[in-house]
Amino acid sequence: MARTHMTGTLTTTAIPTAMIETLRLMAWLSPTYPVGAFAYSHGLEWAVEAGHVADEAGIAAWLADVLERGAGRNDMILAGNAHAAAEAADRDALAAVNALALALAPSRELRLETSQQGRSFLDATLAAWPCPRLSDIAEALPGETAYPVALGAAAAAHGMDRGATLAAYGLAFVQNLVSAALRVAPIGQAAGTRIVAALGPRVGALAEEVDGLGLDALGSATLRLDLGSFRHETQYSRIFRS
Template sequence: MTTLPLFAWLSPTFPVGAYAYSHGLEWAVEDGDVRDEASLLDWLRDTLTHGAGRNDAIFLAATHRALAFGDLTKINEINELALAFAPSQELRLETAQQGRSFLDAVLAAWPHDSLTDAAKGIDEIAYPVAVGLAASAHGIARQATLPAFLLAFAQNLVSAAIRSAPIGQTTGMRVLSALTPLVTELAGTAENLSLDDVGSAVFRADLGSFRHETQYTRLFRS
């Protein structure tokens, strides 16, 4: 199948509510960790390399493979692990709400029997698992899906930074451009990793997601 659906599924206009989440970036701005172009780039590189970016790519790839083999039990195991890896209530909501909205929208507009079968009995679903299911069901290769997913993740965080940090749109695009080689590298690496390789080392960002829950002024849900 053509990869064109990825342009729709991972677009900011796709109805998953991605604009409502900052993945803790709003707290990082409030606390001064992110204050300019350089600090934003550093924060996003760490998030992609040592946090949710890399892990979500592994979950997506594993789900894609599992559905290709028709292993529905494995898909449930991957989903449970992906949800468990959300370090705070807000970040669990971020992945679960987007995952459910994504899956419902794809099933409504791009239905497929194997996707319907895989979705049965799954209430909460992590966003990368939902994307992996949709891509696999529609025959879209991991090699195309992984970089598109990671770039969309980075793009959403850059958009959040433009709305909350003292940077403009041109600066945001420079940051996104600088992240593109990293996205390509991560996508290529994640394709060959297993669930045993999942791990996170962004402790300050994780703690920040807890602190964001009680942050006085908030634009975002995470």
């Protein structure tokens, strides 16, 4: 990085594009980004309440299934297709991906989870990282916006690599659920860190597997989670919105 000592300001002319994109992804998917991710557990709170996950091994297995057989995989496919549509400046295709993403949410809570985060992400990114292509995307997605669609489209608007975006999204998905587990399950931070470390390589492999897949590849096999999300709506004691 070049530094101007007389003014104390920094210039970005010497920073490789790949590094800038990596830092941008880290910022977008940081827990501090104002999307409200901390408020959602994607059904994990119900699973803990019902006794389906009660220790580190159980949570790791549950999250692996959600990642590879449920919303994690689907979201990465949706993000990839949103990226392709935005890259091609195809508003109709982007709107169609978003409509499908919202329709795939099996419950009211899970639809709220993706649509509230997606809308918040798009608004925050447009305010902090504005560019003409992102403005066009915001016009094409004026209402409810699924989170992976917003991320994939925003990454394309800034010319960011699709594969790296999918991998980063997948890891953030896992990390958010591990954070939720630390608040509702009897595991500590060391266990949570081990779970993230164990699932990290699987996130990378999944990102490579789904990169380039079309919408026909969507599908899930997490029926217990889907049904549990309905039960969470009337769960007596809860701290998460999903």
